[in-house]
Amino acid sequence: MFTLPTGPQDQLLDEDQHEQPVTVGRSLKFENPYEDYKILKCIGVGAFGKVHKARNLKTGHLVAIKIQDCTNDNLMDLLQECMLQERFNHQNIPKVMDKYYWEQKLYICMELCEGGDLDNIYMSTGSLKESQIAFVAKEVLETLLYLNQKGYVHRDIKPNNILLTDAGEVRLVDFGLMSRIQKEKPEFIVGTPAYMAPESVLEDLSGDYDERCDVWSLGITLLELAEGKLPLVLTSSNSLYEYWEQKQRVPHLRKRDKWSPAFHRFLKDALTLDPAMRPSVELLLQHEFVRNVEHEPSPLKRCLRRSKFLGSIRKFF
Structure with missing residues (x-):
């Protein structure tokens, strides 16, 4: 039978506190959540479990509830x-x-996050406009800088993990693959292959496997939002290894005249093959492509309205 201890001995490692343990039983509730929340509908399914839209029965506030099956492991x-x-x-x-x-x-x-993830949004509305892509870039970079300053690298930046609120605000999610920033190659290869930096599988490139792997993943993500499809269709770390070992071309924008020179330069910097030469998150935040992004109102609000409108039409027919 599976049980979870709740006493002082039940502790998790808190790396931000110099590896001092912290008690988890204090804020974890061992009671029926359905007495506090009413599940309304499923809004997401993945390997992690399911995400439901729900209402707090006491306050009336709407929330998202992620439900995950637990095992001893x-x-x-x-x-x-x-x-x-x-x-x-x-x-x-x-x-x-x-x-x-x-x-x-x-x-x-x-x-x-009522707006859903960017993957579903661009698949519904088509590729995003440059102003919208620049907004996503800046918001994600600011979040990554915060995580880096805390000593963490996300390791799974992709449209599925970038959500939008009803106001078009960006939210970064899924911290299951996050790790401490390290200056050596990790023991295990992790991430989504199509978005993973080359250095995550190749050992012969100069530089370290550090937070700059997120910069590469962001570059691939922005390229996908611009082109309306994944630039690299890779399904495993082995296929990624073969792609880069054969010295294949770094992805780039196909329609050169459709996008500004600043966007081209930003992607070229973010998708620098050698991680030692790839700009840091902090440096990219100074890039001309994101430097003067307008935040209010969010340029993604119109995109959200169009996505909801198209969704309602599809339901009608």
Whole structure:
């Protein structure tokens, strides 16, 4: 039978506190979450579990609830990810309101991002405009800079992990693959192959496997939003290794005249093959492509309205 201890001995490693343990039982609720929340509908499904839109029965507020099956092997990893998200304090990282452990499932209640993820949005509306892409770039870079300053690298930047609120604000999610910044090649290859930096699988490139891997992933993400499709269709780390070992061409924008020279230069910098020569997150935030981005109102609000309009038409027919 599967059980979770709740006493002082039940502790997780808190790397931000110089590897001092912290107790997890204090804020984790061991009670039925359905007594506090009403599930309205499923809004996302993935390897992590399901995400539901729900209403707080006491306040009436709408939230998102991620429900994950727990085993002896994965519970502490799931809690560690949740605790990381709770500890981060940045406007682009969804706030965690509650977490429950009930009937061998972990329920994480957090800020609802009604707009959905960028993957579904661009597949609904088509490729984004340059002003919208620049907005995404700056918001994600600012979030990555915050994480880097805390000593972390995200390692899974992609459109699926970039959500939008109803106001068109960017939220970065999924911290399951996050790790401490390190100056050596990790023991295990992690990430989504189509977005992974070349140095994550190749050993013969100069430089370190550090936070600049997120810069590459962001470059691939922006290229996808501009072209309306993935620039590299790779399904495994082996196929990624073969692609770069054969010295294939670095992805780039196909329609040169459609985009500004600043966007071309930004992608060229972000998709620098040698990580030692690739700009840092902090340096890219000074790039002309994102330097003068307008934040209010969000340039993505129109995109969201179009996505909802097209969605309602499809339901009608």
